[in-house]
Amino acid sequence: MVHAGSMYVIQKTERTVVELTLENGVTGLGETWGTPDVYSLAQRFAKELPGKDALNRFALRDFLGKSTYDNRFGRNGLATLAGLDLAAWDATARSLKMPLAELIGARKRESIDVVSTLPAAILTKAGTRKDLTDHLDVPANTRLVVEFALEQVRKSGFRSFKLKSAAYSPEWDWKLLNELREAMPKARIRFDPNANYGVATATELCRRLDPLGLEFFEDPTGELEGIARLKAAVKTPVATNMWVVKDEHLVPAIRRKAVDVVLGDLFMWGGIDAWRRMARTAHAFGLKPALHSVYETGIATVANLHIASALPEVEYPNDSGLHFLSADVLAEPQQVKDGSMRLPPGPGLGVTLDRNKLEKVTLETTQIGGRQP
């Protein structure tokens, strides 16, 4: 089965896993994007870390320098920083014998509702762009997505869904969302066409969708100005994971009243403290922070659970794609039950790497300083 969305057809995910070992022997785990650029930057940045104090995570960020991780390398730099930062937070929490959630703020919740992504369309096999559009030209094919959603309910009790629209046809999206609402009257459903509709089309579609009581429209259009105009025209909350993705975007979004929800991705924002500051600032001005995720291993998935548990500003369910992956790297399976995932017990993230599982999916390994774990 092939899942298609507006940005890509996903058949695999590549991630960079970070192990950061302190002088006291405690190892923290981190994870970030697995693109060649980020993997390469992770090696480069990591060379600067030996000898630094993991207790001072702010200094790690400052040491690497904004011009290095942000201006020069853009998103890749921030994502790299986030992976190393997560490992430093985990190592610190493990050293202090505190759950990561407590080090971030507090362990307020033991289980966090998670969102199951729904593809725009489900094809029986990989094909061409024309195969996809031919499929989307058949209105009856929406039922495959509805059936897939109901299967997620039966298997894992999901109560929250994100429809990844292909933005091929407003009529397809309107029909599919109506069918999803009819099939799951109480479900939280978010709609994400990744800003592939123009402002006028998106606004018209979202107005028609208003009566469905969706959880929010995620990036129904772009950019910040366009999404602000759409927000002013609809009743359903509007979220973004595309136009407010770093420190500098937040204040303009607050001033423009552009969105209701900042669906922040830990790896876009550049780490735990940056995400926490975003959440506090957004919440202070009436915006709701929520956790975005793509297809991450259990490490980042669990990190997001800790963040959601720690910060009372987070009210929406977490995005999660772990349940779609055929393999993970953790010894403890992270499962979705009754639509939620539980925080693992124990200090730090509360998880351990399964080296056999890791080895099976490893493409490349680099060790920087110190001894082999």
Add this chain to the structure above:
Amino acid sequence: MAAPVSIAHTHVHSLRVASGAEALVARVLDAGGMAGFGFTLNLDAGVARDMAAWDALGRARGVPLHGLLGGSYRKTVKLVRDGVPAIPADWTALRKDILDGRHELLRIDPFAWGSVEMVQTIAAVAAAFDLCIALLAPNAHPWEIQYCAALAATLRGEDTRIIVRTDAAKEVNVSELPGIGIDWSLEPSFKKIQWRN
């Protein structure tokens, strides 16, 4: 974000400090029996309890406050005499003023704003709006200055400072002692407190 510590016992004691002023000193015992202390000279026991809980957590884990909050931006903090009034502890008004661009330096009295969490929230907002924070030690008491220094360590912004109403030294060190880093022996009457249990 109250300190993530399981509190077994808490007690607040009224104390006459050397200057003649009245202080409230709080002691928190965590579930493991570790004691933490906090104080205030503005007679809001909540501030003292919040401080004491963070102190207990830091002492129990063997790390200074900044280690718990994420890190430290500085080892010393500027101490500046400044007569400008602190911003009243009114979050709604402050947010409006920030949006209206009425501040370049947020003069915050952490004892009036009530908690470490509140200061951290203001700090996040200040960072987003590229504003610096000045923490007011309202009575210029050494404990107040030390607590302000512990908080100031965690605040971004090169113009972060502590403000006092009287002449003072030019800077103060951030303590690396576990907890909130206050030298309680500076007030001899502290030792005489009879804590229950």
